[in-house]
Amino acid sequence: MAGATAPRRSRITPEREAELYGAVLDLLREVGYDALTMDAVAARTRSSKATLYRQWGGKAELVVNAIRHDKPVEIGDIDTGSLRGDLHALTSRDDDCVMEQNSALMRGVAMALHQNPDLRQAFREQVVEPEMTEFRRVLDRAVERGEIRADCPALDFLVHMMVGGFATRTLLEDQPPTRAFLSSYIDAVILPALGVPTTS
Amino acid sequence: MAGATAPRRSRITPEREAELYGAVLDLLREVGYDALTMDAVAARTRSSKATLYRQWGGKAELVVNAIRHDKPVEIGDIDTGSLRGDLHALTSRDDDCVMEQNSALMRGVAMALHQNPDLRQAFREQVVEPEMTEFRRVLDRAVERGEIRADCPALDFLVHMMVGGFATRTLLEDQPPTRAFLSSYIDAVILPALGVPTTS
Incomplete structure (x- = not known):
């Protein structure tokens, strides 16, 4: 399912994607949506903000993809x-x-x-x-x-x-x-x- | 129902109580719960904050009573x-x-x-x-x-x-x-x- 999302995410390996999504959900649990920043996601996952924006477009899309990816079956x-x-x-x-x-x-x-x-x-x-x-x-x-x-x-x-x-x-x-x-x-x-x- | 609440509210007339509750619900619609202050309720209803606190104890109780009072039947x-x-x-x-x-x-x-x-x-x-x-x-x-x-x-x-x-x-x-x-x-x-x- 997560692999079937938009083509612009194709350059990230599934493992890296899973790691990023896990970090987003951790941050979401820790600080909530409003206080979650792309800076914090970048720092936590050792990525650049530019990469995050290029891959997901923005915070809402990143968070929603992380939630969707978390559903295993x-x-x-x-x-x-x-x-x-x-x-x-x-x-x-x-x-x-x-x-x-x-x-x-x-x-x-x-x-x-x-x-x-x-x-x-x-x-x-x-x-x-x-x-x-x-x-x-x-x-x-x-x-x-x-x-x-x-x-x-x-x-x-x-x-x-x-x-x-x-x-x-x-x-x-x-x-x-x-x-x-x-x-x-x-x-x-x-x-x-x-x-x-x-x-x- | 609203008339059957705690005895300390007995000194307010039902008309005045209805007016106060109406003002609280208006403020709630306008600014939301977090931004609603007892100062704003006092100003809007020309009451003293001391009166509001004496009658209702606090913001949560005042808001909940206003919601409850709004149910006519x-x-x-x-x-x-x-x-x-x-x-x-x-x-x-x-x-x-x-x-x-x-x-x-x-x-x-x-x-x-x-x-x-x-x-x-x-x-x-x-x-x-x-x-x-x-x-x-x-x-x-x-x-x-x-x-x-x-x-x-x-x-x-x-x-x-x-x-x-x-x-x-x-x-x-x-x-x-x-x-x-x-x-x-x-x-x-x-x-x-x-x-x-x-x-x-």
């Missing part, structure tokens, strides 16, 4: 043979500790999205829309298997349901989403809304 | 005789213009919640928990009428589902939640998750 590649299996496999990829770190990171990014239209656009185009396409692959297979009716109205709202579980848990309940929480939420909300029995 | 008082009727009545209270204003306001507040633990605690205690209690009254009546099974697991997640619709629409799709959107979301997600037919 394409959602649509998870194929356990049932929708319930796929969704539970999705939440089991990370342990609770990683999930808490990611949740803190994404909470910070959500705040930055609010205040930075350029970040919002890059995030929507390069993270949200590709993820929605991936989720759609998972759902399409469930429709083909006859698990979900093709005209089920909840098909359009999977991302809304998922975000609701994450965001409410994090912000209103002041708790990180755990695997146990997400499992309950999938069985209690997402599968019933899609008309899929949870006891299969 | 207790959710639990909406009683149309069916859950679907109640939820749709809830979304029909405001027109799309008011909903867009409220959405912008709440988006700003959500960002401030992230960075201010005192605001988060006051908001949870004085807005989220009372609203959850009110929603529970609506759901309890639906259980009593036999619309929802008493052991339906989605009963615990109504707020998560609602927030998901609002937050995703606002942040990821960059569109305000409209009445039409919320109506579709209630029928596509919330009622099916609760096992309630949408064609009643």
